[in-house]
Amino acid sequence: MTHTIHHRICPLCEACCGLELKVQDNKVISIRGHDADVFSAGYICPKGVALADLHEDPDRLRTPLIKRNGEFVEASWDEAFQEIEARLPAIRAQHGRDAVGIAVGNPAAHKIGLLMYFGRLARALGSKNVFSSSTLDQMPKQLASGLMFGHWLSIAIPDIARCDYLLLLGANPLASNGSMWTVPDFKGKAKALQARGGELVVIDPRRSETAAMANAHHFIRPGADVFLLLGLVHTLFDEKLVRLGPVAGLVNGVDEVAVAVAPFSAEAVAERCAIDASTIRGIARKLASTQRAAVYGRIGTCTQQYGTLASWLVDVLNVLTGHLDLPGGAMFSQAAAFASNTSSSSQTGTVPGVGRGITTGRHNSRVSGAPEIYGELPMTCLSEEIETPGVGQIKALITVGTNPVLSSPNGARVGHALDQLDFMVSLDIYLNETTRHADVILPGLSPLESMHYDVAFPQLSWRNHARYSEPVFERPGTQLHEWEILLKLSAIIQGKGADADPGALDDEHFADDTRRQFGDQAPAVMQAVGHQLRGPDRLLDVALRSGPYGDAFGAKPDGLNLAKVKASSASGGIDLGELAPRLPGMLRTPSGKVELAPPMLLADLSRVRDDLKLPTPDMVIIGRRDVRSNNSWMHNLPILAKGPFRCTALVHPSDAQRLGLSDGALARIANGTRSIEAQVQVSSDMMPGVVSLPHGWGHSLPGTRLRLAAERPGANLNTLLDENLRDPLSGNAVLSGVAVVMQAV
Numbered sequence: 216m217t218h219t220i221h222h223r224i225c226p227l228c229e230a231c232c233g234l235e236l237k238v239q240d241n242k243v244i245s246i247r248g249h250d251a252d253v254f255s256a257g258y259i260c261p262k263g264v265a266l267a268d269l270h271e272d273p274d275r276l277r278t279p280l281i282k283r284n285g286e287f288v289e290a291s292w293d294e295a296f297q298e299i300e301a302r303l304p305a306i307r308a309q310h311g312r313d314a315v316g317i318a319v320g321n322p323a324a325h326k327i328g329l330l331m332y333f334g335r336l337a338r339a340l341g342s343k344n345v346f347s348s349s350t351l352d353q354m355p356k357q358l359a360s361g362l363m364f365g366h367w368l369s370i371a372i373p374d375i376a377r378c379d380y381l382l383l384l385g386a387n388p389l390a391s392n393g394s395m396w397t398v399p400d401f402k403g404k405a406k407a408l409q410a411r412g413g414e415l416v417v418i419d420p421r422r423s424e425t426a427a428m429a430n431a432h433h434f435i436r437p438g439a440d441v442f443l444l445l446g447l448v449h450t451l452f453d454e455k456l457v458r459l460g461p462v463a464g465l466v467n468g469v470d471e472v473a474v475a476v477a478p479f480s481a482e483a484v485a486e487r488c489a490i491d492a493s494t495i496r497g498i499a500r501k502l503a504s505t506q507r508a509a510v511y512g513r514i515g516t517c518t519q520q521y522g523t524l525a526s527w528l529v530d531v532l533n534v535l536t537g538h539l540d541l542p543g544g545a546m547f548s549q550a551a552a553f554a555s556n557t558s559s560s561s562q563t564g565t566v567p568g569v570g571r572g573i574t575t576g577r578h579n580s581r582v583s584g585a586p587e588i589y590g591e592l593p594m595t596c597l598s599e600e601i602e603t604p605g606v607g608q609i610k611a612l613i614t615v616g617t618n619p620v621l622s623s624p625n626g627a628r629v630g631h632a633l634d635q636l637d638f639m640v641s642l643d644i645y646l647n648e649t650t651r652h653a654d655v656i657l658p659g660l661s662p663l664e665s666m667h668y669d670v671a672f673p674q675l676s677w678r679n680h681a682r683y684s685e686p687v688f689e690r691p692g693t694q695l696h697e698w699e700i701l702l703k704l705s706a707i708i709q710g711k712g713a714d715a716d717p718g719a720l721d722d723e724h725f726a727d728d729t730r731r732q733f734g735d736q737a738p739a740v741m742q743a744v745g746h747q748l749r750g751p752d753r754l755l756d757v758a759l760r761s762g763p764y765g766d767a768f769g770a771k772p773d774g775l776n777l778a779k780v781k782a783s784s785a786s787g788g789i790d791l792g793e794l795a796p797r798l799p800g801m802l803r804t805p806s807g808k809v810e811l812a813p814p815m816l817l818a819d820l821s822r823v824r825d826d827l828k829l830p831t832p833d834m835v836i837i838g839r840r841d842v843r844s845n846n847s848w849m850h851n852l853p854i855l856a857k858g859p860f861r862c863t864a865l866v867h868p869s870d871a872q873r874l875g876l877s878d879g880a881l882a883r884i885a886n887g888t889r890s891i892e893a894q895v896q897v898s899s900d901m902m903p904g905v906v907s908l909p910h911g912w913g914h915s916l917p918g919t920r921l922r923l924a925a926e927r928p929g930a931n932l933n934t935l936l937d938e939n940l941r942d943p944l945s946g947n948a949v950l951s952g953v954a955v956v957m958q959a960v
């Protein structure tokens with residue numbers, strides 16, 4: 216029997232590697248990196264190989280489930296939608312729009328059908344109760360970037376191919392494969408940087424895999440990055456090292472920043488962040504004196520109470536050292552499709568780069584009063600919005616690819632809250648810790664059964680590219696695409712009925728959108744796109760053709776369209792070149808300039824000032840990632856589950872000795888009345904006084920269908936974390952540096 220070869224971009228993490236799959240008898244027989252891929256050049260990690268296990272996983276849901284008398288039973292799609300129609304609109308009619316909440320999780324960022332159609336459902340619902348894992352993750356970075364550059368996804372990334380000094384804070388790309396920075400084979404690129412004489416410097420409370428390969432690593436007290444960063448900015452002013460370079464005329468607020476950082480000399484912050492003043496000054500000098508240098512901060516700098524300030528200061532450093540928007544510095548990718556910062560006409564007029572900017576706090580959460588941000592409320596407000604009676608209380612919830620019972624602080628409370636709902640629908644591929652609370656579960660397709668194009672990550676990519684994947688397998692006959700499921704749910708909400716045809720609904724939406732986007736040109740656009748395409752493919756064709764490299768619907772015959780990008784798949788996609796300067800055209804701030812000193816951020820510095828002398832708790836907890844794991848949902852795949860147990864609590868030998876903990880034994884870790892038991896691993900890679908435990912574990916809850924994961928369930932870090940601790944500006948959860956008490960069991 217002969218096999219067939221397929222090319223597929225991996226949807227499992229932000230590295231977006233191109234894979235080559237061999238298929239025989241309708242089974243994947245091998246997965247390797249696609250050597251010809253223009254972007255990832257054959258790189259792959261163990262999770263990419265696990266796509267075959269995911270496809271085959273007998274626990275992965277393939278039919279809708281309806282809960283009857285407390286037990287899930289298999290149902291047809293018609294039955295599932297009828298059940299939803301019988302129950303959901305009535306709740307909305309009785310209690311109002313906000314009574315139906317919606318929560319979306321990480322996999323949606325990796326699936327165009329979820330990402331592009333989730334918004335349609337959210338708009339149909341018209342509820343203020345929209346939540347996503349962004350507020351457990353990167354909202355601070357999005358907010359800081361939005362305030363500075365005018366759009367939530369205009370995020371500067373290191374131009375690693377040409378950089379000679381890279382300062383990394385709170386990121387471990389050797390395990391995570393990069394985040395808010397799409398950079399497959401970070402290790403290879405970092406080694407090349409070192410080979411050309413460059414330096415990689417890592418700031419992390421643990422000597423991570425990335426720190427271990429760095430030229431220098433400095434421990435930092437968890438949650439204290441804002442102090443280090445302020446010390447660095449202060450040094451630049453203090454030692455007259457500020458040079459804006461070519462962007463000088465495009466930056467507002469340098470003097471305001473100089474005044475704002477005045478209380479935070481390297482000497483003043485050193486103790487608070489546990490890095491000496493001379494080291495801080497040395498890093499600032501090196502950043503300023505290296506022609507091609509960049510600073511990058513990721514989850515460790517976001518998931519803390521000063522997340523937005525830390526994210527802002529990362530880019531303040533990039534600007535003040537003259538590295539923004541220059542080769543080898545911190546640059547902006549130019550995506551082929553869907554990027555707001557490439558739209559040809561600016562929103563407010565003819566000046567390139569002038570836009571509306573961003574606004575937050577258009578409404579507030581009902582119970583805690585947390586400000587709306589990017590149309591969302593903090594995920595950590597979900598439980599209280601379900602539990603607290605009154606107008607606007609959440610009575611029904613739709614979850615889309617999210618598992619907050621494990622991924623959100625105080626997950627047990629989330630679980631109890633979900634039990635209080637009148638109705639819950641989950642669009643998810645597993646019966647897991649969260650979806651077991653649902654009344655109806657609607658399964659998405661296996662990634663190998665759907666087309667793929669990354670919407671968000673080309674906006675954050677180390678090099679510009681356009682790559683498309685066809686489905687490897689046909690979808691099973693009765694199964695729906697996730698975009699179709701989302702449209703069906705929207706139709707039910709809008710009273711169009713459970714048997715509305717998703718194709719017709721899609722046509723309506725498409726016509727509306729095209730009129731809105733193209734005005735008078737809409738009929739010509741619709742005609743150019745034709746009648747063959749539907750769903751995400753059609754949206755993609757329009758986006759590519761009207762995008763910065765597009766064929767302008769025929770006016771630029773050499774430009775891109777869907778057919779061309781599709782045709783390039785076997786040869787590894789289309790390379791669109793290295794990053795190029797994009798200022799001022801990509802800005803969307805009202806001033807048309809980079810805003811270095813947004814008032815909201817300067818005002819928040821008063822909290823930092825008050826906190827300079829805060830005493831160090833005896834023991835604090837932080838998270839980590841392992842290359843063979845992915846948040847809360849890949850522990851059921853054989854190829855990843857085998858090998859050493861990964862959910863261990865790393866502690867420094869001095870802490871182990873002090874607390875009587877021994878390697879391999881269990882320790883109780885407690886925060887107030889909540890506690891877990893985790894296996895200790897003594898490690899001199901830890902900063903003393905810090906314990907590291909990965910998140911996403913705790914698969915011992917009853918009523919799930921994750922048979923392999925349940926064999927080695929691990930402990931749930933989020934049991935210990937506090938759902939009331941947030942960065943007040945972004946609403947992001949504090950997941951790092953929380954004080955705990957540890958003792959031997």
Ligand SMILES: Nc1nc2c(c(=O)[nH]1)N[C@H]1C(S)=C(S)[C@@H](COP(=O)(O)OP(=O)(O)OC[C@H]3O[C@@H](n4cnc5c(=O)[nH]c(N)nc54)[C@H](O)[C@@H]3O)O[C@H]1N2
Pocket residue numbers: 319320321322326348351352353514615616617618619621622623642643644645647649658659660662697838839845846847848910911932933936950
């Ligand atoms: N303590 C601590 N907590 C953390 C973090 C941390 O560092 N420390 N990290 C946070 C971060 S960065 C994130 S992004 C969040 C992630 O938290 P979540 O957004 O909750 O995402 P996951 O834990 O990845 O769970 C993904 C869910 O989607 C389902 N799923 C998988 N594939 C598909 C699909 O193709 N379609 C559909 N419909 N569903 C699918 C899975 O079954 C699972 O239910 O966790 C956060 N939680």
Ligand SMILES: Nc1nc2c(c(=O)[nH]1)N[C@H]1C(S)=C(S)[C@@H](COP(=O)(O)OP(=O)(O)OC[C@H]3O[C@@H](n4cnc5c(=O)[nH]c(N)nc54)[C@H](O)[C@@H]3O)O[C@H]1N2
Pocket residue numbers: 228229321352384385386387388390391392393394418419420421423435436437438439440513514515516519837838839840841842843844845846907951952
């Ligand atoms: N293998 C694997 N890959 C993943 C994921 C996964 O679960 N597994 N999840 C994906 C997701 S959703 C995301 S968002 C990305 C995240 O990608 P990264 O941001 O690279 O996340 P981590 O690998 O957790 O690395 C964070 C580092 O920050 C350190 N740290 C903790 N607290 C602090 C602090 O206060 N300050 C500083 N400076 N450092 C601190 C931790 O010790 C850790 O080494 O990874 C993605 N990729």
Ligand code: SF4
Pocket residue numbers: 225226227228229230231232258259260261262263264392399
């Ligand atoms: S690094 Fe691994 S999980 Fe991430 S895209 Fe590449 S193969 Fe997939």
Ligand SMILES: [Mo]
Pocket residue numbers: 321352
């Ligand atoms: Mo994330």
